[in-house]
Amino acid sequence: MSDQLDPTVVSNASKRRAANIRIAAAAIFTAMAVVLMYLEVPLPLMPPFLKFDFSEIPVLVGSFALGPVYGIIIELLKNLIHLPVTGTMGIGELSNFITGSIFVGTSGLIYKKHRSRKGALIAMLTGTLALAAAGVPVNAFINLPLYGSMMGLTMDKVIGMSQGANPLITSELRLLLLAFVPFNLFKGIVVSAVTFLVYKPVSNLIKQLYQKANPEQ
Numbered sequence: 001m002s003d004q005l006d007p008t009v010v011s012n013a014s015k016r017r018a019a020n021i022r023i024a025a026a027a028i029f030t031a032m033a034v035v036l037m038y039l040e041v042p043l044p045l046m047p048p049f050l051k052f053d054f055s056e057i058p059v060l061v062g063s064f065a066l067g068p069v070y071g072i073i074i075e076l077l078k079n080l081i082h083l084p085v086t087g088t089m090g091i092g093e094l095s096n097f098i099t100g101s102i103f104v105g106t107s108g109l110i111y112k113k114h115r116s117r118k119g120a121l122i123a124m125l126t127g128t129l130a131l132a133a134a135g136v137p138v139n140a141f142i143n144l145p146l147y148g149s150m151m152g153l154t155m156d157k158v159i160g161m162s163q164g165a166n167p168l169i170t171s172e173l174r175l176l177l178l179a180f181v182p183f184n185l186f187k188g189i190v191v192s193a194v195t196f197l198v199y200k201p202v203s204n205l206i207k208q209l210y211q212k213a214n215p216e217q
Contacts, residue, residue, distance in 0.1 A: 022070065026074055033058045036058065046166070047179055050183050052187060056100055056187070057191050060127075061195065064123075098142070099138055099184065132181050135184040136177075139180050
């Protein structure tokens with residue numbers, strides 16, 4: 001009998017270890033995102049129903065470290081965990097999932113192909129623009145109609161609430177262009193800036209996770 005290990009057994013063990021590392025990392029990123037999701041702050045000139053939080057930072061890091069699919073999974077888990085305490089009947093969580101997935105999915109996909117500081121910058125810039133652009137149809141055709149049908153908020157009421165923060169918002173189109181677009185741009189820029197500032201420790205974590213999760217590369 002040979003004392004050598006079967007290469008197939010070694011390969012399977014490596015794959016299981018890689019899967020366990022990815023799952024554990026995703027759980028950590030999800031937990032961080034859930035905590036940060038509770039720390040909401042209102043923004044000047046923004047309607048009261050638009051509040052900013054930093055929960056996309058660990059989701060974006062997860063997307064960079066583990067890949068865009070994991071980033072979207074973390075985004076989903078974050079919003080599902082937040083559902084029991086929702087104040088929007090799940091509409092806010094649905095919107096957050098869709099737009100957040102577009103942001104971290106786009107950024108993660110580009111970074112996966114260009115793993116460098118420059119690649120990360122381009123990825124986050126593209127993700128931010130995708131977030132701002134996607135926010136218009138998501139809110140026009142999903143968010144606002146759902147708020148109207150499920151929460152009894154007519155468009156006039158939503159516009160009235162928004163005018164208290166920004167008198168220039170006098171129609172649905174202006175609400176989309178003067179509230180949702182700048183809000184999502186601000187969100188993407190701030191999340192990207194914070195991620196970029198901590199690039200060194202984050203990049204080291206990404207490299208370690210990537211190497212451990214891909215031992216045969």
